[in-house]
């Protein structure tokens with residue numbers, strides 16, 4: 089799984105590229121299984137074998153990922169930096185190579201010039217850059233510049249390109265369903281108090297969803313002074329649509345949210361957690377904030393964490409039994425809002441309802457807004 093050098097424009101882009109080759113993933117949604125680059129420092133006395141063992145990779149892979157960094161006869165020096173690739177859900181953003189981190193940050197920081205807004209178009213099979221420029225009534229040179237492309241750059245079907253359009257941004261829309269839909273005029277969640285983004289390239293949603301995510305992160309930050317940030321993972325790709333290995337996350341209404349960790353430890357990676365490793369008070373405060381918007385239609389959360397949360401809620405007398413039954417599948421069965429799904433011990437997944445004015449937006453047949 090070696091990406092061409094030109095495609096290594098950022099760890100987040102890499103995730104996107106490699107994610108499409110992930111093995112079949114069940115149901116609703118799962119944490120990305122893609123690989124991302126991490127830096128490791130060579131210690132005194134290290135050998136490739138020792139580093140491979142320490143980082144859980146193969147020596148042959150180390151050689152392949154580090155051409156030009158490893159000398160003849162596998163010579164490495166203490167203090168050198170090597171690249172290893174690890175599953176995205178075990179990656180530590182602090183160890184992402186600087187070049188990749190800069191590219192990812194730039195993708196978020198780049199604001200369109202005043203009087204324009206940033207649209208995203210999906211490349212269709214057989215389309216060329218000039219065809220796409222003509223179709224969108226923009227100059228080929230501009231299209232290339234906006235996307236950092238040259239006349240020799242290769243584009244492929246399914247790829248998303250940036251197009252700047254004049255005038256005010258039209259409201260975002262979610263035609264179709266979360267598992268078979270797209271996102272028009274999607275809005276980036278951006279940066280704000282109380283949360284951080286794990287995959288900034290895939291943090292596009294409709295404004296109502298973004299607003300709730302931002303407001304709730306801020307509310308928990310205010311309610312728990314000194315708390316670490318909540319880690320927000322994938323929403324949708326810029327133009328929505330298929331987003332393997334997720335089945336949903338197609339229409340800007342799904343968000344993966346890492347758990348607040350006990351002992352106020354910053355969640356950086358969305359690794360698997362046991363119920364006792366979850367800060368239930370903060371996680372419930374956040375989830376309650378989402379749900380009381382009366383716009384949440386589905387939540388996925390690991391069964392064991394549901395059970396721990398219910399115990400905690402009962403102990404605190406925070407929610408009555410009737411509401412617990414309507415909320416949690418482990419008590420109320422499959423009529424409940426919060427369902428168990430595989431791999432949701434790394435994050436919970438929250439899906440928001442269609443906006444009433446968005447006529448083309450459709451809910452999944454099993455989903456309905458939860459009335460608090």
Ligand SMILES: [Zn+2]
Pocket residue numbers: 117118334337342343344437438
């Ligand atoms: Zn999800």
